[in-house]
Amino acid sequence: MSEDTNTLTMDKPVEQSLLDTSVQELIGKPLDRIDGPAKVAGRATYAAEYGFDNLAYGFLVRAPFGFGDVDGLDTEAALALPDVIDVVSDVETFLRNSQQGGETKAPTQGVSRVDYFGQPLALVVAESYEAARDAAAAVRVRHSAGVGEWDFDGRLDEATTPPPSQIKPKTEQGDVEQGLTDAAFTIDATYATPSQNSAAMELHGSIATWDAEGKLTLYGALQMPASDRLQLADALGLKADQVRIVAKYVGGGFGSKLGIAPESVAAAVASKKLGRPVKVVMTRHQVFEATVRRSNTRQRVRLGADANGRLTTVSHENHVSNLPDEDYFEPVGVSTHFLYPGENRRVTHEQVVMNWTLAGSMRAPGEAVGMFAIEGAMDELAEQIGIDPVELRLRNEPEQDPEKKVPYSSRHLSQCLREGAERFGWSERSATPATRREGEWFVGMGVATATRTNMLQKSSARITLTPSGTALVETDMTDIGTGTYTILAQIAGELLGLPLDKVEVRLGDTDAPPGAGSGGSWGAGSSGTSVYLAAEQLRTQLAKAMDCDAEELTLKDGQAIARNHSRPLSELVGTGMSAVGTVRPGKAEKQSNQASYGAHFCEVRVNATTGEVRVSRWLSTVAAGRILNEKTARSQVIGGVTFGIGAALTEELVHDPRDGRIVNNDLAEYHVPVNADIPPLEVVFLPERDHWANPLHAKGLGELGISGAGAAVAAAIYNACGVRVRDFPITLDKLLPGLPPV
Amino acid sequence: MHFQINGQHHEADPDIRTTLLDLLREHLGLTGSKKGCDHGQCGACTVLVNGRRINSCLALAVMHQDDEITTIEGLGTPDELHPLQAAFVRHDGYQCGYCTPGQICSAKGMMDEVEKGWPSYVTAELDETGELTRDEVSERMSGNICRCAAYPNIVDAIQEVWEARA
Numbered sequence: 059m060s061e062d063t064n065t066l067t068m069d070k071p072v073e074q075s076l077l078d079t080s081v082q083e084l085i086g087k088p089l090d091r092i093d094g095p096a097k098v099a100g101r102a103t104y105a106a107e108y109g110f111d112n113l114a115y116g117f118l119v120r121a122p123f124g125f126g127d128v129d130g131l132d133t134e135a136a137l138a139l140p141d142v143i144d145v146v147s148d149v150e151t152f153l154r155n156s157q158q159g160g161e162t163k164a165p166t167q168g169v170s171r172v173d174y175f176g177q178p179l180a181l182v183v184a185e186s187y188e189a190a191r192d193a194a195a196a197v198r199v200r201h202s203a204g205v206g207e208w209d210f211d212g213r214l215d216e217a218t219t220p221p222p223s224q225i226k227p228k229t230e231q232g233d234v235e236q237g238l239t240d241a242a243f244t245i246d247a248t249y250a251t252p253s254q255n256s257a258a259m260e261l262h263g264s265i266a267t268w269d270a271e272g273k274l275t276l277y278g279a280l281q282m283p284a285s286d287r288l289q290l291a292d293a294l295g296l297k298a299d300q301v302r303i304v305a306k307y308v309g310g311g312f313g314s315k316l317g318i319a320p321e322s323v324a325a326a327v328a329s330k331k332l333g334r335p336v337k338v339v340m341t342r343h344q345v346f347e348a349t350v351r352r353s354n355t356r357q358r359v360r361l362g363a364d365a366n367g368r369l370t371t372v373s374h375e376n377h378v379s380n381l382p383d384e385d386y387f388e389p390v391g392v393s394t395h396f397l398y399p400g401e402n403r404r405v406t407h408e409q410v411v412m413n414w415t416l417a418g419s420m421r422a423p424g425e426a427v428g429m430f431a432i433e434g435a436m437d438e439l440a441e442q443i444g445i446d447p448v449e450l451r452l453r454n455e456p457e458q459d460p461e462k463k464v465p466y467s468s469r470h471l472s473q474c475l476r477e478g479a480e481r482f483g484w485s486e487r488s489a490t491p492a493t494r495r496e497g498e499w500f501v502g503m504g505v506a507t508a509t510r511t512n513m514l515q516k517s518s519a520r521i522t523l524t525p526s527g528t529a530l531v532e533t534d535m536t537d538i539g540t541g542t543y544t545i546l547a548q549i550a551g552e553l554l555g556l557p558l559d560k561v562e563v564r565l566g567d568t569d570a571p572p573g574a575g576s577g578g579s580w581g582a583g584s585s586g587t588s589v590y591l592a593a594e595q596l597r598t599q600l601a602k603a604m605d606c607d608a609e610e611l612t613l614k615d616g617q618a619i620a621r622n623h624s625r626p627l628s629e630l631v632g633t634g635m636s637a638v639g640t641v642r643p644g645k646a647e648k649q650s651n652q653a654s655y656g657a658h659f660c661e662v663r664v665n666a667t668t669g670e671v672r673v674s675r676w677l678s679t680v681a682a683g684r685i686l687n688e689k690t691a692r693s694q695v696i697g698g699v700t701f702g703i704g705a706a707l708t709e710e711l712v713h714d715p716r717d718g719r720i721v722n723n724d725l726a727e728y729h730v731p732v733n734a735d736i737p738p739l740e741v742v743f744l745p746e747r748d749h750w751a752n753p754l755h756a757k758g759l760g761e762l763g764i765s766g767a768g769a770a771v772a773a774a775i776y777n778a779c780g781v782r783v784r785d786f787p788i789t790l791d792k793l794l795p796g797l798p799p800v
Numbered sequence: 801m802h803f804q805i806n807g808q809h810h811e812a813d814p815d816i817r818t819t820l821l822d823l824l825r826e827h828l829g830l831t832g833s834k835k836g837c838d839h840g841q842c843g844a845c846t847v848l849v850n851g852r853r854i855n856s857c858l859a860l861a862v863m864h865q866d867d868e869i870t871t872i873e874g875l876g877t878p879d880e881l882h883p884l885q886a887a888f889v890r891h892d893g894y895q896c897g898y899c900t901p902g903q904i905c906s907a908k909g910m911m912d913e914v915e916k917g918w919p920s921y922v923t924a925e926l927d928e929t930g931e932l933t934r935d936e937v938s939e940r941m942s943g944n945i946c947r948c949a950a951y952p953n954i955v956d957a958i959q960e961v962w963e964a965r966a
Contacts, residue, residue, distance in 0.1 A: 094889035095881060097897030098904060100832020100872035107831035187826060188817040259836045259844055259898040259947050309834070309898030310947050342837040539896030539948045693892045693950060700949030725841040725945060732942040736951045738934070 064595035069644035071749035088689035106263035117190035124717030125206030141189035147180035159316025164293035175719035176347025206413030217408035237371030237402030241362030249431035253711035260309020263339035266325035282575025305566035313419035346723035352420035392424030399456035422761035433769030467750030470681035478679035491780035502778025506769035508656035518571035519588035527628030535573030541690030553593035555613025579758025591639025654682035658770035669793035683748035683757035698763020706768035806874025823861035832872035843944030846902035853909025872901035887957035895948030
């Protein structure tokens, strides 16, 4: 069987997409997920669900103090319990912190020092889960506790500038102070957001097993197997090809499963030592304490506008937090760089080193919290100028990226705002707060812009056409609920002229070509393009077999048609045809500014007596390039919006000032939205194609919904009751003092 | 010990500390019921015991030897889906799929509660029964968290099945 390769580096726009000339009619349709029946029937297998004979259960022992040194573990009592096999601790190898996404090295290792409360220290292994759990509670950790850094507000002056990570920590253009002095209108406001947790429904878990040749297979809850494999290999002193990761179904991630977490290495070390498969599933408390949080933020926003409401100055100065020696900083100002015009610009990030759980990526790192402040300030500016907040944004539509001075690859924000305002009935909004009352409820409307940077990651996929005329798509890309299985099948089927039931997609296994992984909203564009490229190569092979040019070839319903001939694919592929497609980011991302856009419109009701907030109506208008599957795309948006509503109203990790511990480390106390919190959410996609992004002409979508959503809620609350809250979450205690007298 | 699950007889020898959820997942290989919190906070482990929905993580296996237990695997198969399962696929009432078995078992139990006339917090009149409005579904399904947030689609799926029932 021949296997060809097809590689594309995105150095320039791809003007023609095969998706516009193919005829299978799969792309864009609101098709049901192909992995749906397995999921709803309980037959989709997640990490902790693989069965093994002789499986042992591990349970992590966590640090019962917030900072200091471990002097030793007293394990006699634990080892004396029935069915306990061992207490495994390799203090040099065990992970102190989880790893960030996309890293190729091990995260911080070594657990003799404790940097945060709940840090995993050892693994109790037993014949049953119950035995391991109870024995872990019987392990006594001898320690010398010190005083850590647990007072964020008190340490703002000691913040330091972190090294560049996802973005530069500081940029400056023009003269911000002069710009503010000269401005006709100015806003100077400080916003704050608390630490948050992704709270994916599936707990982080791993099953580790070694073969006779010393190769590790890890069944893991992981978003990016290709780089997770490198992290795990590095942590264990293995070569990459000595590690295989399997992650066929992942029960949500939202950033928390981008990199490996402590349970993975603990399972691998214990399995190696005991010579049998070991399963370690973190408890919900451990997931809260020892995986990753979104950093809290403190954001000072200053805007200056001329007499016409046109921005001249945009300044966004941020404080965030992370553990000692961790470079990652929440890129709060990532969209501030390009969203609005203004010749005077400053975006800064200062890191406050804290002994709190690792800060890392959570859905839309940067935008999710940064747009609360920027969009909040825009709402305040509109009020000060005395114009509609939609109009203010329309007046501030830049012609190009105001910092890089490059064109937007595609940007239909104005259309999103206009279309959304029309559909939502925005003209019914009263500009004066607290003037619409229905019974005991104040009713108000808010608007905010949504934008999320579009990214491309290196990604590969193989398609094999079998002698029976079906297609098999293989990549170690994951589907964390995003719809990857389905859209990859749609792309392959569309380009190869096969109905969906003739396309099989196998994901989440590092034995397959390395994919982009799920994160940063890059999955569809990156992984989808790799499948596109493999299919493009197969079309060339099929054309050769048909003795025609690829351009002459029409593929539909399993038939190849050219020059008035029609032959089934099964006849053309011989013993089988295979191709690997690989896409790499290139100059296109420097020569253009790529982002998805949208507008959120929110209606809330605020109880005049209790301050209770209910979101009652919602509309998001979205322009994100080609929509590959309208059903899964809409789900991505409403999922993101709901995250934003949660951030606005309920979500807050509380750190104990005495030892840094996360006080509300479970789903009863960390409040994510439930069904009754969410009204029907309307999503409208505007037609758009982005030639700079990829040959699919599609942009990222998974994080657009959360970006700006919380700001729309906050604006609607202000419009409803006249209380401006700049501190998430907007809980009753922050509203009650400002409510109009009953 | 003997257990009656999805109409089939199972023998198992769980620890007295083993929850019904861990019996299903770790002893019997019925991994459709999910563990999301192990504390009755998320609903991913919801199964039907004698027709009523419960959080199986809050129940000890030894308490349920004489009960009729139904899990997601007992409702339908990928090739022969229960109407609720099919509706969840049609309406995209899930994303990652992890909370989904619990949502569907919960929905089945919930619809039976409504048919029996059990009111909820949002039922206006305690003796008015049978109406399964959007608010009723949302309220009654709020014990099942979906972090992917397919909530509006879950409501659509359940309402469709409710309206199509004989």
